Amino acid sequence: MKVLVFGASGPTGREVVAQALDAGYEVRAFARRPAAVGAWSPRLELVQGDVLEWGQVGPAMRGVDAVISALGTGKDFGETNLYSDGFAAILWAMAEARVRRFVCVTSAGTIEDPNEPLWYRTVGRWMARHVYADQRRAEERLHASDSDWTIVRPPRLLDGPKRGDYKIVKDGPAGKSYEVSRADLAEFMVAEMMAMKYVQAAVGIGY
Numbered sequence: 001m002k003v004l005v006f007g008a009s010g011p012t013g014r015e016v017v018a019q020a021l022d023a024g025y026e027v028r029a030f031a032r033r034p035a036a037v038g039a040w041s042p043r044l045e046l047v048q049g050d051v052l053e054w055g056q057v058g059p060a061m062r063g064v065d066a067v068i069s070a071l072g073t074g075k076d077f078g079e080t081n082l083y084s085d086g087f088a089a090i091l092w093a094m095a096e097a098r099v100r101r102f103v104c105v106t107s108a109g110t111i112e113d114p115n116e117p118l119w120y121r122t123v124g125r126w127m128a129r130h131v132y133a134d135q136r137r138a139e140e141r142l143h144a145s146d147s148d149w150t151i152v153r154p155p156r157l158l159d160g161p162k163r164g165d166y167k168i169v170k171d172g173p174a175g176k177s178y179e180v181s182r183a184d185l186a187e188f189m190v191a192e193m194m195a196m197k198y199v200q201a202a203v204g205i206g207y
Contacts, residue, residue, distance in 0.1 A: 002026040003193065004064040006051050006071055006090065009036035012105060012157065013070035015186035017044070020068070023190055030060050051086040054093070061093040066193050069104035070186075079130045083138035091145050100148045101196070103189050106135040108155040108204060113173035115206075120156075120178070139202065150192055151202035154180050162187055168203050175206025 003020055007013040008029035017039050020027045026043045034046035049056035051071060061067075071086050083106065094102060109125060109132040116125075125132070142149045155178040162183040167174040188205055192198060 001066070001194075002028060002064045004028045004030060004060060004067045006030050006067070006069045006086070008070065009033050009038075010070055010072050010074065011159070012072060012182045012185060014038055015182045016068055016070050016189060019183075019186045019190045025190075028060065028064060030057075051089055052082070054089045057089045057093045058096060061090075061097040061099060064097070064099060066101035066103070067094060067099060068189055068193060069102070070189075071104075073131055077128050077131055080134050083131075083134045084141060087138040087141050091141065091147060094147055101193060102142075102147050102149040103152065103193050104138075104142070104149065105152045105154060105185065105189065106139055106202075107132065108153045108173055108178070108206070110135050110139060110153060111173065111204075113155070113178070113204075115155075115173060115176050115178050117178055148196065148199045150196075150198045150200075152185065152189055152192075153202060153204050154185050155204075155206050156180075157182050157185065163207070166205055166207055168198075168205055170198060170201055170203050172204055173206065174204035177207045180206045 003025050005016050008017050009031035017029050021041045028045045029037045030047045034048050047060050073080055158181045160181050166184045
């Protein structure tokens with residue numbers, strides 16, 4: 001089975017690539033800077049491209065069985081269309097290539113969470129308001145799609161190893177600490193790709 005990973009050079013994307021390879025999948029890593037993916041395997045194919053360029057997304061979709069999006073804006077909290085227009089390009093290419101399975105990450109900021117720290121509710125949400133607005137637009141695109149999508153909404157992301165004690169909640173926030181490691185997030189996304197337990201659903205993840 002071959003999986004196409006978007007945002008493969010970001011911190012979450014690198015975790016997804018590594019764990020998909022560890023799970024035995026063939027991986028096509030799509031990134032603007034493929035060298036930053038930081039992995040090597042005979043089952044890894046690096047593809048340079050921009051998810052906002054539909055002419056680059058279409059060819060990358062050929063021959064894959066599933067798609068994982070780890071797209072992110074990093075520390076750029078300005079106005080963006082990366083998620084909404086990126087998901088539009090991905091969904092179009094999936095339809096053209098007859099690929100149905102899509103697992104993607106947005107964030108816990110797209111919904112209300114009673115476990116949010118006060119600083120986050122008062123300052124963090126305001127700082128990231130443009131990103132969250134675009135993530136909501138992207139989620140709306142998925143809800144209008146008939147693909148087999150799963151949205152994963154993590155809270156604050158941590159570096160570090162897998163803990164394995166994360167919780168998953170459908171259509172709501174998960175955990176009380178308002179954090180989860182990228183390694184655990186990636187583990188769940190790769191596993192859910194095949195498990196298909198939450199098809200056409202959004203889930204929260206957290207400790």
